[in-house]
Amino acid sequence: MLDGMTGRSGVFRQSYGPFAVVVGASEGLGAAFAQELASRGMDLLLLARRESLLERLAAEIRSHHGVEVRCLPIDVAASDLGQRIEEATRDLEIGSLVYNAAFAPVGPFLERSDEELRRVAAVNMIGPMLFVRRLAPAMCRRGRGAIVLMSSLSGFQGSPRIAAYAASKAFNTILAEGLWGELRDAGLDVVASCAGAIRTPNFAETSQDDAPGTLDPAEVARRTLDGLTRGPRVVPGLLNKIVALLNGRILTRRAAIRLMAANTKDLS
């Protein structure tokens, strides 16, 4: 149960609360972020398209952690997203944003439809910018807050068969770095969480086996939130840190792309 404003959860809530917004919270990593944030005493606004999953998670979190949980069914690719965010958050004091939603079409780039490519840009790139643009000003006025943009090791180099998705994740890493530089003097902690493989329902749909270093969603959520003050990048997991070092600093770009291609060739 929530231990009020004392202890670890009290400190977290004072720094980053009272409300956290989790975008893409209905299952997998987003649901794990919601659970982890609630265990740290945060009230929650949960967003995703599937309302029934959101409501089930919200009921579970309320009964386990005693925090306030609100749900908003929404497609973040909607053209009126900015207005919808404003309406949903007007009466809430939001101290944290976790942008977890993503669209990840798999297969040859030349087989992707216009609609898929537009959706990658809308969900993975426009969405995070609009949420930050709407929610960060109030955090800056209060002089405290947290922003997590979910990124990926696939964004450290070109990634064959997930080329558009990986490019959108590189965008999130660089966006988070720029925001870290702009907003730290206003008291905000910003991180790009550059995750390797995570056992989410999405991952299970595209991959037959666990890749080396695959983590559970709860561990990625915990490590990411623990790393909030160590921005601008967090890479959860030791093996993933080694891959990040190899692909980001040691290997040539060509070698890094080949290594990633060996990992993505069996995704379906």
Ligand SMILES: NC(=O)c1ccc[n+]([C@@H]2O[C@H](COP(=O)([O-])OP(=O)(O)OC[C@H]3O[C@@H](n4cnc5c(N)ncnc54)[C@H](OP(=O)(O)O)[C@@H]3O)[C@@H](O)[C@H]2O)c1
């Ligand atoms: N899984 C991995 O191996 C892995 C590796 C590295 C990085 N990541 C990153 O970690 C994050 C989560 O990973 P995941 O892809 O495996 O997904 P996930 O955490 O299993 O779920 C994605 C969430 O986003 C929501 N969502 C998707 N499209 C949406 C839309 N248009 N509007 C609103 N909500 C939407 C989904 O809910 P609804 O369907 O109900 O809308 C779901 O709750 C992503 O940012 C991904 O890039 C994942």
